[in-house]
Amino acid sequence: MKSIVIVGFGGFGREVDWLARECGRAVLGFLDDNVPPGKKGNYTILGGLDAWSDYPDTEFVVAIGNPRVRKEIVEKLASQGVTDFATLIHPSVEMDESVDVGKGTMICAGSIATVDIVIGDHVILNLNVTVGHDDRIHDFVTVAPMVALSGNVILEQGVEVGTGAAIRQGITMACGSMLGMGGVQTKDSEANTIYIGSPAKPLKPLPEFI
Ligand SMILES: CC(C)(COP(=O)(O)OP(=O)(O)OC[C@H]1O[C@@H](n2cnc3c(N)ncnc32)[C@H](O)[C@@H]1OP(=O)(O)O)[C@@H](O)C(=O)NCCC(=O)NCCS
Incomplete structure (x- = not known):
């Protein structure tokens, strides 16, 4: 290797x-x-x-x-021609073989991804993240420690989820949006917007994710 x-x-x-x-x-x-x-x-x-x-x-x-x-x-x-990006999945991570993980992606210790999940390129899943069935985590998403993603969640490109946050099943977080630490996302998010609280409400805009 x-x-x-x-x-x-x-x-x-x-x-x-x-x-x-x-x-x-x-x-x-x-x-x-x-x-x-x-x-x-x-x-x-x-x-x-x-x-x-x-x-x-x-x-x-x-x-x-x-x-x-x-x-x-x-x-x-x-x-500049770099094509070799490593995929690093900590040996303690549990996931079914139906989980697809892209290049450049880092999955830290203690995380669990169950079944039929797609995780894109250059994604970060920090410590102890749980990823539910059928989730779609697009490129350049960052998920902080102790986050719980329910089933059928979509995190579009560049989404960020703060420590200890939770996302309801079937929710889409639009491109470049963010859920602050401890937040509970119960409705789809607008793109490039920070949400906080339970239930999560918009706090302020973010620069466009392009
Ligand atoms: C949501 C977040 C991005 C906002 O950061 P910010 O833009 O610097 O905002 P501020 O700290 O100025 O906070 C604005 C207000 O929202 C409140 N607030 C900030 N984050 C909050 C959160 N997660 N939940 C509830 N309220 C929050 C602040 O207390 C402040 O309230 P006030 O106006 O009554 O004083 C940030 O607090 C956050 O949650 N970041 C994620 C951190 C994280 O998970 N790091 C992981 C590293 S591995």
């Missing part, structure tokens, strides 16, 4: 370092435009994003929680 280079040396990036090692993958280090190259404790900063080409025989993961930033970076890498 190819070694891993992680893009983004933030808190989640370091969690993905652990995730990758738990998956039995060797981690070469991190790319981050905002951190000088060199050793940082147990971690190695290899360089900025442009240093990717020094690691041709490697798989990349973009470990940045914000869906808009993650998409921008994935598209930048892809436009």
Whole structure:
């Protein structure tokens, strides 16, 4: 199996370092435009994003929680010819073989996805997320720890769900929308809008997810 280079040396990036090692993958280090190259404790900063080409025989993961930033970076890498994105699924994750998971997607420890589920590319499912039957999780979605997605839920591209939130069965969260931590989504969301509370109500708009 190819070694891993992680893009983004933030808190989640370091969690993905652990995730990758738990998956039995060797981690070469991190790319981050905002951190000088060199050793940082147990971690190695290899360089900025442009240093990717020094690691041709490697798989990349973009470990940045914000869906808009993650998409921008994935598209930048892809436009420069990067095609090898790793799919990292922690060994403790339980899922049926009918669950389809895309490239560049990270599924953290303790999560469960039951049956007939499609999870797209560059998705983050953080710790202890439950994903119900027939859910559709599109590209660049970020789901924080302890979220419960009921069955037949659709999370369109770039949706973000905060820690401990819950989504009713059959609900669609439209492109680029967000449910804040602890929220309970009982109705379909409008695109590019933050919702909070139980039942969730709109808080404010977000930039368009494009
Ligand atoms: C919803 C959220 C995006 C709003 O953040 P923000 O735009 O910075 O908004 P603010 O913190 O200014 O809060 C605005 C108001 O909403 C309230 N609020 C914020 N988040 C809330 C939430 N999840 N539930 C209920 N009320 C919330 C604030 O208390 C504040 O109320 P006030 O106007 O009465 O003082 C953010 O609070 C949130 O939930 N982020 C997700 C965090 C998370 O899950 N991280 C996971 C990391 S792995």
